[in-house]
Amino acid sequence: FVGPLIHPHPYDLKMNIDKLEGDLFNFEVSMKLFNGAHYISPNALRDFSGKFTIHIDENPQLEIDSDLIETPRSVEEIDPHPFTDGTVNWVRVDTKYNQTLKPTVETDFDVKGFIQFTIEPRCTLENIPIIIKYRDGDLRVEKFGC
DSSP states (O other): OOOOOOOSSSEEEEEEEEEOSTTOEEEEEEEEEOTTOBEEOTTOSSOOTTOOEEEEOOOSSEEEOSOOEEESOOOEEEEOSTTTOEEEEEEOSOEEEEEEEEESOSSOEEEEEEEEEEEBTTTEEEEEEEEEEEETTEEEEEEOOO
16 A cells, blocks of 8 residues: 655746747746645735745846736635734645746846745745846746755
8 A cells, every 4th residue: 555645845836938929928937736735825915925926126128018817816715823814815726827028128138036935834935036038039037046
């Protein structure tokens, strides 16, 4: 008898950038969750310090051309835990985030940023540095640093 396999990490994060029409690109972040892990959606109406966030440093080369779209969209629920104590949008299923980006220059450039969220129930603030690279008309994203 082999029981369930426990994943060694609470989540797996993958990033990709695809070309759309014209000069637009789709930036997609896929979050796969394991072992009951969850985090607060960027769509939560209340202010939480550990809410899922994609931050791209201010720069003149790259515009964020759309709001962040969450699929499937999280649903607001009541959580009596002392740290939330009220309404919150927990993300408990595998979810994708999409945002449209638009380069404003034709020369090669690099733009840094990060993806940040608190993963529960481990209760750790995850901060994943990223770099978006534009080379010869192609945009790509990578984890940055160690």
